[in-house]
Amino acid sequence: MLTMVNMRWSLGYCIILASILTGEAGAAGDDRERRIEELERRVQQLEQQIQQLLGTKPGTKPEDKPGGKSEAYPTEAERTPEMRLPVSGYMDFHFNKPRGEPGQLDFHRFVLLFGHSFSDRIKFWSELEVEHAFVEGREEKGELELEQAYLDFLVKPYFNLRGGMLLAPVGLINERHEPPSFHGVERPFVDTVILPSTWFDTGVGVFGDLGRGLVYKAYLMSPLDATGFSAAEGLREGRQKGFQSSWQNPAQTGRLEYHGIPRLALGASFWRGSTGFRFRGVNPRVKVFEIDGRYRLGRFDFRGEYAQVAISKAGELNLALQRETGVSPNVAERLRGFYFEPAVRVLPRRFNRDLALFARYENFDTQNRMPRGFLPLKQFDRSAWVVGATYYPEPDVAVKFDYTFLRNASSVVKAVNSLNFGIGWWF
Amino acid sequence: MLWLLLLLAAAPPTKVIHMTAERFTFIPSQVKVKAGTVVEFRIHSEDTNHGFRIPAAGINEVIPKRGKGELKVVFHADRPGRYEFECSKPCGAGHNMMRGVLIVEE
Numbered sequence: 001m002l003t004m005v006n007m008r009w010s011l012g013y014c015i016i017l018a019s020i021l022t023g024e025a026g027a028a029g030d031d032r033e034r035r036i037e038e039l040e041r042r043v044q045q046l047e048q049q050i051q052q053l054l055g056t057k058p059g060t061k062p063e064d065k066p067g068g069k070s071e072a073y074p075t076e077a078e079r080t081p082e083m084r085l086p087v088s089g090y091m092d093f094h095f096n097k098p099r100g101e102p103g104q105l106d107f108h109r110f111v112l113l114f115g116h117s118f119s120d121r122i123k124f125w126s127e128l129e130v131e132h133a134f135v136e137g138r139e140e141k142g143e144l145e146l147e148q149a150y151l152d153f154l155v156k157p158y159f160n161l162r163g164g165m166l167l168a169p170v171g172l173i174n175e176r177h178e179p180p181s182f183h184g185v186e187r188p189f190v191d192t193v194i195l196p197s198t199w200f201d202t203g204v205g206v207f208g209d210l211g212r213g214l215v216y217k218a219y220l221m222s223p224l225d226a227t228g229f230s231a232a233e234g235l236r237e238g239r240q241k242g243f244q245s246s247w248q249n250p251a252q253t254g255r256l257e258y259h260g261i262p263r264l265a266l267g268a269s270f271w272r273g274s275t276g277f278r279f280r281g282v283n284p285r286v287k288v289f290e291i292d293g294r295y296r297l298g299r300f301d302f303r304g305e306y307a308q309v310a311i312s313k314a315g316e317l318n319l320a321l322q323r324e325t326g327v328s329p330n331v332a333e334r335l336r337g338f339y340f341e342p343a344v345r346v347l348p349r350r351f352n353r354d355l356a357l358f359a360r361y362e363n364f365d366t367q368n369r370m371p372r373g374f375l376p377l378k379q380f381d382r383s384a385w386v387v388g389a390t391y392y393p394e395p396d397v398a399v400k401f402d403y404t405f406l407r408n409a410s411s412v413v414k415a416v417n418s419l420n421f422g423i424g425w426w427f
Numbered sequence: 428m429l430w431l432l433l434l435l436a437a438a439p440p441t442k443v444i445h446m447t448a449e450r451f452t453f454i455p456s457q458v459k460v461k462a463g464t465v466v467e468f469r470i471h472s473e474d475t476n477h478g479f480r481i482p483a484a485g486i487n488e489v490i491p492k493r494g495k496g497e498l499k500v501v502f503h504a505d506r507p508g509r510y511e512f513e514c515s516k517p518c519g520a521g522h523n524m525m526r527g528v529l530i531v532e533e
């Protein structure tokens with residue numbers, strides 16, 4: 001192929017040279033330019049003729065070689081017709097057995113993703129999720145969630161617009177939650193009770209690639225609702241999930257990622273906003289800060305995350321909720337968590353399958369600092385070792401196994417270890 | 428003899444670009460070459476299938492999954508300009524963001 005390409009080039013050059021030598025481009029000034037243009041046009045014509053003789057057209061690939069090699073030439077930018085993208089999806093099927101309790105089978109997630117490309121500049125993306133396979137009017141059995149549904153207006157690589165139902169760009173898991181992309185049957189605890197993944201709501205924002213490996217997102221999103229905060233799960237039930245979300249004081253959120261060094265990915269994200277729109281007089285502000293990193297070294301994978309949540313006026317919030325419901329939720333002023341996870345792929349590269357062994361240490365405390373007059377519930381100062389394996393019969397299918405050793409700081413409430421088994425796949 | 432010299436002199440330079448595709452970035456996402464270069468992209472994935480599409484060149488290929496080899500694409504950067512490329516195979520929440528640009532300089 002390369003010789004064919006060289007020949008084509010060479011022919012073109014030779015024709016120009018021959019033309020110059022025969023004096024066709026010998027005149028001066030404008031005339032010369034005009035003639036060069038004319039020559040260029042003729043060279044292009046000849047090139048096209050050669051390509052036609054070889055059975056190809058410019059802008060198309062002349063030949064597919066084994067290994068997926070293709071060739072192409074720039075053409076006048078073509079308008080791409082409107083295009084429906086193929087449906088994608090992922091599924092997550094779990095078996096959880098807490099110690100001393102009967103095991104449970106759970107079709108945890110069934111997710112379908114739909115995309116549509118209106119043009120090269122306007123694109124739609126959506127994610128519809130059925131949780132626990134069963135949906136009723138009330139949430140106890142299962143949930144049907146529209147986790148993403150947004151329109152992107154692509155302007156420049158470094159500046160694009162987005163609006164609709166968005167994933168909060170916070171943390172390692174929230175935007176990368178396809179089951180084969182993380183180890184362990186359940187998502188990390190830090191990404192569940194400190195950062196409330198899957199965290200999604202209505203919003204608008206900008207995003208882009210600044211070059212040198214820097215990628216950013218900055219959104220305004222519906223605020224969290226403080227009436228849902230709790231001692232055990234922090235912000236989790238404060239997500240409005242797009243349900244007539246209040247937009248009085250949109251929250252600000254953003255994420256910066258760095259991919260400039262091979263095999264290393266770093267991320268930092270934040271969220272800040274008022275959360276008291278259902279109260280009069282109490283308006284706690286929530287600030288979330290998070291950093292994360294991933295690194296690959298040969299057969300080893302490392303990832304880690306640190307997340308911290310600050311809730312202002314937590315004491316007043318507890319009192320206000322106690323007046324309403326009779327019980328204080330004992331919301332903390334600060335929540336904090338981190339984890340570190342090394343993993344190693346143990347099967348030789350020539351195998352078609354992969355087996356990864358991993359161990360994740362997590363430390364997460366949703367009662368890290370209490371407002372004045374409130375005592376921390378020690379059972380929510382927790383740590384965990386999640387040890388297990390992920391088997392990939394195919395890169396998009398993950399058969400997962402882990403044992404979770406859970407600890408807490410309470411001398412009264414005992415933490416329960418669990419055995420977990422799961423199958424997750426993406427297509 | 429003269430023909431042979433001319434042929435050799437006219438052979439355009441080739442540049443191999445090794446690229447990693449991973450949810451939801453191409454690394455590197457910006458590539459600069461001089462006009463007249465033949466660019467050979469060699470792209471491998473660290474996770475699922477991605478697509479590699481350069482609309483202005485009619486290229487649209489699939490990058491194989493992790494461990495399943497690499498995609499080779501040859502692009503004749505004849506004309507100066509900015510050639511945006513994108514992932515054309517839905518790969519998750521950040522799919523629309525998975526983009527980059529090939530800058531062909533004079």
Ligand SMILES: [Cu+2]
Pocket residue numbers: 450451476477478514515516517518522525
């Ligand atoms: Cu992709």
